[in-house]
Amino acid sequence: MSAGSNEGAGSTVGGEAIQRVDGAAAERLLPTLIEAALAAVVTMDEHGVVHAWNHRAEETFGWSAAEAVGASLVTLIVPPQYRDDHNAGLKHFRETGEGKVLGQVLELTALHRDGHEFPVELRISEAARVGSITLFIAFVLDITDRKTREAELVAAYEEARSSRQAIDEFVSMVVHELRQPMSVIMGYADLLLHELPDADEPRYSSPLHAILQKAQEASTLITDILTAAKLESGELTASRDVVDLSERARAAVDRAVPAITLRSGHLSVSGDAEPVRVLGDPGFIDTILDNLISNAINYSPRTPVVRLTVRPGEEVELTVSDEGKGIPEEMHDRIFERFVRVQDRSREPGTGLGLYVARHLAQRQNGSLELVSSRPGDGSSFSLRLPSALPDTDDRRA
Numbered sequence: 001m002s003a004g005s006n007e008g009a010g011s012t013v014g015g016e017a018i019q020r021v022d023g024a025a026a027e028r029l030l031p032t033l034i035e036a037a038l039a040a041v042v043t044m045d046e047h048g049v050v051h052a053w054n055h056r057a058e059e060t061f062g063w064s065a066a067e068a069v070g071a072s073l074v075t076l077i078v079p080p081q082y083r084d085d086h087n088a089g090l091k092h093f094r095e096t097g098e099g100k101v102l103g104q105v106l107e108l109t110a111l112h113r114d115g116h117e118f119p120v121e122l123r124i125s126e127a128a129r130v131g132s133i134t135l136f137i138a139f140v141l142d143i144t145d146r147k148t149r150e151a152e153l154v155a156a157y158e159e160a161r162s163s164r165q166a167i168d169e170f171v172s173m174v175v176h177e178l179r180q181p182m183s184v185i186m187g188y189a190d191l192l193l194h195e196l197p198d199a200d201e202p203r204y205s206s207p208l209h210a211i212l213q214k215a216q217e218a219s220t221l222i223t224d225i226l227t228a229a230k231l232e233s234g235e236l237t238a239s240r241d242v243v244d245l246s247e248r249a250r251a252a253v254d255r256a257v258p259a260i261t262l263r264s265g266h267l268s269v270s271g272d273a274e275p276v277r278v279l280g281d282p283g284f285i286d287t288i289l290d291n292l293i294s295n296a297i298n299y300s301p302r303t304p305v306v307r308l309t310v311r312p313g314e315e316v317e318l319t320v321s322d323e324g325k326g327i328p329e330e331m332h333d334r335i336f337e338r339f340v341r342v343q344d345r346s347r348e349p350g351t352g353l354g355l356y357v358a359r360h361l362a363q364r365q366n367g368s369l370e371l372v373s374s375r376p377g378d379g380s381s382f383s384l385r386l387p388s389a390l391p392d393t394d395d396r397r398a
């Protein structure tokens, strides 16, 4: 369709000349336009007397045009509790020529002839001055259906939210309950392992190692689920203790002995033998290290070789490096997102929560957790940075 030109009486549309409607004819069109409007159209003067009332207004408010024209709009469609405000607004206009509501789209409550109230959307404009009288025109839409749908949506959303909350609370409760039996299993398995006659000998493939490793995995998973739930609900706060990161790294390596032993791998900590103190939360640090070490072991298809290195500095850095299967470049950022995993979920167990939790815990301690390098087949290296504890805080040592 070609555009019409707009050059006076010689306008064309699609090459055909069109006749322009003059002002008087356009004015004669007005009542037809008002009648054809999809909204209720009402005109009134500054005393609130109705001058025009279209067919849609009859349907919307229940009053016929014959009944409405000449009557007071306030008594026809304004609910009693809003009448004083409405009258005050008209009085203010008569005295000052100003109307706060003019030109605005408003959502109000209107009154039907049968007495029921219903929501409307309306816009009132100053339409014309006839002698000393000002006429206003109001376009009014009955929005009962829209409001009902909105209320239904809000109710459905609230229901979904509260049932999700109930499920979350139930999962948290169950997971929390699992914690206690799990630590009992780990405690007894550890005790039995050390009570064996030649406890100093590494007992590769001992069933006790398998029990300990699986209990350790379950316990990391329990911590991750509970921590993720607390992160979501904003309940998690970090303590600010002085923590020896080298000591925490050695303790994490000890906890991973069953897992690395079962895989006949190698796990070491290098760096300062002296304490390397950071300001942080010991529980958070343990969770981060357990996740990084367990990933380094689990994602090493051959014999796992995992190194932890602690470097002092203004920001203390701890790296966890492996020689495992690596991570494709396009996934380097995404692996820190919740539930994101590189491999097929059904082939390797895991939840995709570990790195998400670990990075947030690092950030809550004013630190960071990054993947510094990783290439498929060439291993990966993760770097945890935490603020160093200042010397004058040494007396607060954890």
Ligand code: ADP
Pocket: 291, 295, 296, 299, 322, 324, 325, 326, 327, 335, 340, 341, 342, 343, 349, 350, 351, 352, 353, 354, 355, 356, 380
């Ligand atoms: P999960 O291990 O439960 O899947 P994580 O959030 O700890 O969850 O890790 C997300 C994904 O990142 C893992 O599924 C794995 O694909 C990848 N990934 C993490 N650490 C390593 C690593 N050291 N080597 C190779 N891939 C890793």
